[in-house]
Amino acid sequence: MTSKKKSVGLDYTDRAVQDEILIRQRRNMWSPEQIGSLSAHFRLAPGMALLDAGCGYGYSLRTFGPRCLPGGRLVGLDREPSLLETAARLAKREGIGSAAEFHAGDIFSLPFDTDTFDAVLMQVVMCHLAEPERALDELIRVAKPGGCIAVFDNAVGGCPWGWDSTDRPTVRQAAARCEHELLSHHGRRKLGRGDWSVGLYLPAWMEQRGLRDVDARVNELVRWIAPPYRSPAQQVTLENTRAQCADDGMDRIDIKHTAEQMRAAGCDERTVRNAMRSRRRRTTRWREAMDDGTAAFTYGGSFWCAWGFKP
Numbered sequence: 001m002t003s004k005k006k007s008v009g010l011d012y013t014d015r016a017v018q019d020e021i022l023i024r025q026r027r028n029m030w031s032p033e034q035i036g037s038l039s040a041h042f043r044l045a046p047g048m049a050l051l052d053a054g055c056g057y058g059y060s061l062r063t064f065g066p067r068c069l070p071g072g073r074l075v076g077l078d079r080e081p082s083l084l085e086t087a088a089r090l091a092k093r094e095g096i097g098s099a100a101e102f103h104a105g106d107i108f109s110l111p112f113d114t115d116t117f118d119a120v121l122m123q124v125v126m127c128h129l130a131e132p133e134r135a136l137d138e139l140i141r142v143a144k145p146g147g148c149i150a151v152f153d154n155a156v157g158g159c160p161w162g163w164d165s166t167d168r169p170t171v172r173q174a175a176a177r178c179e180h181e182l183l184s185h186h187g188r189r190k191l192g193r194g195d196w197s198v199g200l201y202l203p204a205w206m207e208q209r210g211l212r213d214v215d216a217r218v219n220e221l222v223r224w225i226a227p228p229y230r231s232p233a234q235q236v237t238l239e240n241t242r243a244q245c246a247d248d249g250m251d252r253i254d255i256k257h258t259a260e261q262m263r264a265a266g267c268d269e270r271t272v273r274n275a276m277r278s279r280r281r282r283t284t285r286w287r288e289a290m291d292d293g294t295a296a297f298t299y300g301g302s303f304w305c306a307w308g309f310k311p
């Protein structure tokens with residue numbers, strides 16, 4: 001239990017975390033076109049064995065697994081058994097249940113033989129790990145020679161990656177926020193909670209390990225809403241954002257973590273308090289804008305996928 005808290009800041013037994021990350025955010029992960037082109041890049045084909053490592057509710061297994069059917073073996077692994085029950089139920093609901101199997105286990109010592117899988121996928125797990133390169137080594141170990149290792153993760157440099165209509169910071173305020181953001185990232189790494197920039201390093205790490213045909217893509221989706229929120233997609237995003245900002249939503253967890261991380265990075269208490277006050281004020285303004293129908297934002301370009309093939 002302690003090692004779990006040490007390596008992962010988020011608690012995946014928390015309902016708000018599950019709802020926000022494993023369900024709502026997944027609706028905005030990759031466009032159908034990109035799923036098609038990535039599947040071709042990963043050389044997925046019927047009959048292949050695919051592993052979704054740190055599968056959560058099995059989003060990647062359900063998204064890419066069907067390309068390995070018929071005849072394929074779809075394996076999901078996570079260390080939270082309660083998530084695997086839901087993953088199995090969702091796989092069954094999507095008609096791939098008979099090819100799917102789910103295992104409780106640790107990414108750092110995968111319970112599979114060396115050279116087992118044709119494709120090994122991992123999405124939004126590395127950014128939570130204190131030792132992401134050790135996890136990559138383990139993914140490579142269980143891939144077959146010629147098999148694909150594909151890692152999807154955040155590639156956030158620390159400075160603004162979105163725009164919102166309620167926010168008009170001065171240059172000085174924007175620079176201060178950027179500094180706080182970078183300090184929070186630094187503190188996160190120090191606390192062993194992982195690194196939001198991990199996507200940026202993946203191609204280099206893959207090359208260093210001798211993977212072949214290494215390549216990477218940025219998620220092409222831009223999430224956005226603008227009044228009068230005409231499309232169903234915008235209404236879903238609006239609803240997701242509302243849930244995120246609710247009193248019991250992910251924002252509350254994020255604010256708490258950011259404060260802890262800024263402290264860990266050596267920030268004094270006054271700076272932390274001011275940063276959190278300003279953050280809460282922004283959330284309040286944003287909630288009001290959603291309520292009166294004026295809220296607009298754009299956000300994207302901070303999520304990458306890198307892949308390569310085992311020699």
Ligand SMILES: C[S@@+](CC[C@H](N)C(=O)[O-])C[C@H]1O[C@@H](n2cnc3c(N)ncnc32)[C@H](O)[C@@H]1O
Nearest residue numbers: 054055056059078079080105106107123124125
């Ligand atoms: C953000 S979720 C991503 C879930 C899934 N890949 C997705 O994209 O929906 C991170 C997942 O990694 C799992 N995880 C974190 N560290 C792990 C470890 N050392 N071994 C196995 N699973 C781990 C967590 O339990 C959680 O389900």
